Amino acid sequence: MGAIQAPSLSLAALSPLLFVFGAAAIGVLVEAFAPRHVRHPVQVALALAGMVGGFAATLLIAGTETVTAGGALAIDGAGLFLQATITGLGALSILLFAERGLDPARSSFVAAAAVPAGSPRDRELLTSERVQTEVYPLASFAVGGMMLFATANDLLVMFIALEVLSLPLYLMSGLARRRRLLSQEAAVKYFLLGAFASAFFLYGLALVYGATGTIRLSEIRAAVTEDGTGTLLVLGLGLLVVGLMFKASVAPFHTWTPDVYQGAPTPVTAFMASCTKVAAFGAILRLLYVAFGTADWTWRPLVYGIAIVSMVVGAVLGLTQTDVKRMLAYSSIAHAGFLLTGVIGLGGGTGSGLAATLFYLLAYGLTTLGAFAVVTLVRDGDGEATHLSQWAGLARRSPLTAAIMAFLLLALAGIPLTSGFTGKFAVFRAAIEVGAWPLAVVALVTSAIAAFFYLRLLVLMYFSEPAVDGPTVGVPGLPTTVVLAVTVAATLVLGVVPGSVLDLAESAATLVG
């Protein structure tokens, strides 16, 4: 028996991950040892430091292309771009979590999750200063898992990362301060369906392992190129794709999305809608491109079909929604379909689909985060007022809030001079370049349908009479103001002068394996 060789480990390449996971681990200790009254500021500062540190680290090591941790992680252009996107969006989400000025109950998060909802003690705690500060380490762990997910070079690491990002999200979606029953129900649904989907991912992993004898993406690629593809391998790939598509909330694996988006505390919804989407698409790109890039006939028809279903389901069902959060959930399903158009545009690795998808993820993440931040502002006596009818005439009550929401909705609809237009243009062009013009046509038609429900909300805000007992618009504290300013500015800049960011995405569009 020889001595076990230590795997090669490049700490510099891992530094973004180390920052975030370090902050999360210290956060657990703070939770255990710091007195209650100092926990909230300390946890917020720690989580923000972790995210900003991780973000800075990705910038410092930009340009690195290496396979490290014994081959388990691929730190490359696309991976670092996605890690920077995730940490940036994560930092903004933490700011939303930290908002204490809006709700008379002082926070969006429950004071003590273990107290049964509706009990006398629960009513007593509703307006207390107490808050379940565990959400900050949980969010840091989730962000760490997402960063790992986007750089996994091995199916096992991908599975572990999937769980590391999912488990905190299941918990966080059950921690709303108000409407706790809805929130807990969302957590149960998300958990059961999420665990179900990860079992499929795992079975796919086992079949691919059986077919190729390896779980390393680059070795799978070599095996696919050399020995061709058998039934076992294609079946395994299909199951892996199902597991990943679930996380990316792509129809027909989307059924959890509207319920969880509606039930979860809105800052958590914002976090899920932006960061999880980025991470899941990072993993999808890596799996399809690095492991199966040389045999793209195995996944192209599947992804093609799923993209169409997702765009149609998201756009059509979005029309029937009466709740703002549910509407944004269907919008996220439709956008997942548009993103898959970019994935199709990968071609055999020569297309511009990778850069287009990276840019789209950044643009969509910022816009949707901003939209959910606006949702946290519009409230009535019972918390957030999310029913569409309550948004009628919002422009009269608060012109600025309505203007911000209108701009973000136009960006989601893909109107020129917003980041949504640039992103859509990039992914559709990538799809047409590889000959998938029917897909681009479907995408254009569904964009038009989806534009209808964004514009409906816009019309409602500007041209309807406000209800007499309508909601009030809260005055955002510093954290939410920062989030709104950053997201609106980014949506505008990426729409008007997208050149430099598009170039950045172009130069980052490399995957090593």
Next chain:
Amino acid sequence: MTIANYLVLAAVLFTIGAVGVLVRRNAIVVFMCIELMLNSVNLTLVTFARSTGTLDGQVIAFFVMVVAAAEVVVGLAIIMSIYRTRRSASVDDANLLKY
């Protein structure tokens, strides 16, 4: 004994688990069905480790066990919290979120 027998057994267990998730109504039983699916995957992995002559499959099986344990912690916490409020763990009773 051929390898195929083990793979078929695992596939049958996985299917039983998947069908159980879809038809059973109690959240705890649904969760147990998911665990059954994970364990059938473990059987598949160990079988493939033998057939391909590599150790990876056995190592992955250990990781799956750890992940399953973590999932139990989180899952039971969530199911407990909803049970305390509603006095029911049925997934049909949890129907406030629709349309």
